[in-house]
Amino acid sequence: MNRLIALTSAFLLAALLSGGAALAQVSHRVEILAGAEFPLNSSEFDVDNNTGLVAGVGVRLTPRFILGVQYDSISTTDDIGRNGDVDLTFFGLTSTVYFNDDPALQLLGIVSAGMGELEFVNPLPPNPALLDSTDIDLWYEGAVAAQFTAGQRWLFRLKIGARQVRPEMPSLLLQRTRTMLLPSFTIGIKF
Numbered sequence: 374m375n376r377l378i379a380l381t382s383a384f385l386l387a388a389l390l391s392g393g394a395a396l397a398q399v400s401h402r403v404e405i406l407a408g409a410e411f412p413l414n415s416s417e418f419d420v421d422n423n424t425g426l427v428a429g430v431g432v433r434l435t436p437r438f439i440l441g442v443q444y445d446s447i448s449t450t451d452d453i454g455r456n457g458d459v460d461l462t463f464f465g466l467t468s469t470v471y472f473n474d475d476p477a478l479q480l481l482g483i484v485s486a487g488m489g490e491l492e493f494v495n496p497l498p499p500n501p502a503l504l505d506s507t508d509i510d511l512w513y514e515g516a517v518a519a520q521f522t523a524g525q526r527w528l529f530r531l532k533i534g535a536r537q538v539r540p541e542m543p544s545l546l547l548q549r550t551r552t553m554l555l556p557s558f559t560i561g562i563k564f
Contacts, residue, residue: 401563404431404439406530408559412447418538418551420459423449427557429467439469443485451546457496457505459546463489463512463536479520483532486513493546503545510541514555528561 407428414420425448431441445463450456465487472480489509499505516534523529534557539550 401526402433403564404433404441404528404561405429405564406431406528406559406561408530408557410445410447410555410557412536413554413556414452415551415553417548418553419452419546420461421449421452423447425461427559429559431467431469436474437471439471441467441469443467443487445489451493451495453546455495455497458494460492461489461509462492463487463509465489465512476522479522481518481520481530481532483516483518483534484514485516485534486511488512489538491540491544491547493544495545500545503548504542505545507544507547508541510539512536512538516555526563528563530557530559530561532557532559 407426410425410427411422412425413422425445427443427445429441429443431439433439443463443465445461447459447461449459449461451459465485467483467485470482472482489512491507491509493505495505514534514536516532518530518532520528520530532555534555536553536555537550538547538553540547543549
């Protein structure tokens with residue numbers, strides 16, 4: 374948790390120091406993003422890798438800093454041989470810092486955190502010692518991205534991040550904090 378606070382503080386400070394032009398001069402203040410991600414789970418996070426959906430809305434607070442909300446949904450199966458359906462849902466806050474001003478290719482740093490849930494439909498009798506489903510008590514992610522623009526409003530973002538996922542209660546598929554490597558591609562529009 375202290376790492377998350379330190380990273381968020383560093384991003385906020387970077388955003389305030391990199392203000393550049395006044396916010397009134399920014400032509401687009403809202404970004405809406407939607408796309409696909411392919412989480413690569415650690416071997417001890419017992420769900421199969423599968424494509425998920427990601428969506429978000431952000432508001433530009435300074436010319437180089439956006440604060441927003443994010444929603445991820447991944448439907449897959451377990452990786453323990455039971456062939457049960459697994460739904461992972463993540464929602465939270467995200468902050469984005471633009472490291473350069475070139476609209477043709479922008480480099481970004483992204484920090485996100487939130488909560489979620491893991492739903493497991495276990496086709497076999499449950500393990501009495503572990504829950505099938507659990508809430509995600511906390512997830513946090515650090516990422517870098519390259520963003521390309523098309524015209525004044527459209528953007529395309531390639532992102533790679535590492536996400537830590539901590540269950541509220543140990544479950545059959547997620548017994549303690551695990552890491553996901555999270556490449557994604559999103560398309561966005563700016564207003």
